[in-house]
Amino acid sequence: MQESPYLEGRGFLVDKLHRLPFLGSLSEKYIKHILRLSKIRTFEDGEIITPEGAYDNWVYILFSGAVRVEKHGKEIARIEEIGGAFGELAAVDGKARSASVQAIGPTVCLAIDASFMSEAAEPLEQALFVSVMYRLFTEVIAQRLRASNEELVRVRSELDRLKKNQR
Template identity: 40%
Template sequence: MIESDYLKNNEELIEKMSKIPELGIFDDKDLHGLMKLSKIRKYEPGEIIIEEGCYDSWIYYLISGKVKVVKENEDIGIMQRTGDVFGEMGVIDGSARSASVYAVTESVCLATDTSYIDRLSGNNKVTFGYILYKLFAEILASRLRVANQELIKTKAKLTMVKLAKKLELTSEELIIARNEIDKLLCSGQEE
């Protein structure tokens, strides 16, 4: 991983960041504040960004590249959209990382150290806390909508499989019954 120092008043970077939809909720002043808590991190393919089971306070905004999410050695998702956010769940509840994230291609992320917010005072702490948790709520609501749609599709597929199995059994029962009738008819003709 190649990592920058904490970002300061880089107007060019702030302008680029403001175009990322997920960061659009921040005004310029808030983006300046966010940059002070952030670094640019560049990862090579296969390099780990977040390790499942570890604790840290960083959230990541994908700037470029492609990353995969892995839970218990199973690939569970790919992120490749500029602005995709990951690492927020452990920040919200302070729990260990629930999944690992690896760079699939060369990937560049804006990494934000949320532990710094605890060191802020007064309105700054409240403002940044509010903004980040609003962002987290929007991300999680979006992911919940997607998960609900996937659940509905999975339930529909399961219902179809159960129905197909019942039809298969019914079909087999009909074949057996027909064979029994044919046997009875044949034995009746022999008499």
């Protein structure tokens, strides 16, 4: 992994981040706040970005490339859309990573230190910022839950079909 210094003062990135689905709805002030505790990380093909079971505070947004999500060594998802986010579950519940994430080809991510949510100067400002970020995390989680539900229905239907064919 190659890593940039923290991105504080890199205002030229604000426009780029506004074009991403995950951060597009945030105000310039909040994006600049996020940049203060963010880095750009570059990964090689096959490199593990987050290992299953690890504890850390980083949420990632895909800038280029793609990633494979694996649980117990089995691929469960891929994130190939620029602006796709991962790592939000650990930021929400503070528990260990529920899956490993591995780079597919050269991959570049914005890595956001989730501890940024406690860094706002005023309590009211901090509460507003945290609520906005949790809303964004919730949208990502809800989208993944809907996709998982669809997959579960598909798998159960296939299982029912196979059981009927065995009779």
